[in-house]
Amino acid sequence: MTARLHDPLAQFNYLYKEPANLTTMGTKYTFKCNKCGYRATASGGMDSGMHAVTDTYICGSCREIVDVCTGEYGQEYTREEAQVRKSKSGTGLNFYVCPVCGSGKNLLKWSASDCPCPECGEKMEKDLDGGMIVMWD
Ligand SMILES: [Zn+2]
Ligand SMILES: [Zn+2]
Numbered sequence: 001m002t003a004r005l006h007d008p009l010a011q012f013n014y015l016y017k018e019p020a021n022l023t024t025m026g027t028k029y030t031f032k033c034n035k036c037g038y039r040a041t042a043s044g045g046m047d048s049g050m051h052a053v054t055d056t057y058i059c060g061s062c063r064e065i066v067d068v069c070t071g072e073y074g075q076e077y078t079r080e081e082a083q084v085r086k087s088k089s090g091t092g093l094n095f096y097v098c099p100v101c102g103s104g105k106n107l108l109k110w111s112a113s114d115c116p117c118p119e120c121g122e123k124m125e126k127d128l129d130g131g132m133i134v135m136w137d
Contacts, residue, residue: 053075069099070096
C-alpha cells in the first residue's frame, strides 16, 4: 500500500471504497463500577470493524465484560450459523468465544442499558475520563 500519511483523505478513500463500510470503525468505551472498582473496555453493544462483527457479553467463566465476535463482513451469525461458517471463514475469526479465557460456554449478552457489573451486579457507568477509543481492524 502506498497511501501517504500527509493526505489522510486519499488513504481513507483507498481503504473504504464502499459507502456501506464507512461505519465499520469499531468504537469502544471504558465502563467502570463505582462499588467494586471493576473496569472494562467494551463496545457496549453490537459493533463491527472491517471484518469482525462483535457484540458485548459477560463471560461467566472469567467474569469479564468482553466483546465477542459474532459475525463477519457486517453480518451477525447465530451460533448455529457460526458453527458452519467457522470452517469456511477466510478471516480466521473465532465466533462466540470469550477473547479473554477462550471459553464459549458461559456467555451472557450484556445489557448496555442496565450495565451490570460482572463482579458485584452494580450498575456500571461509562467512564468519560477514560474517553472513547476508536481502534481495531
Ligand atoms: Zn462491581
Ligand atoms: Zn472468559
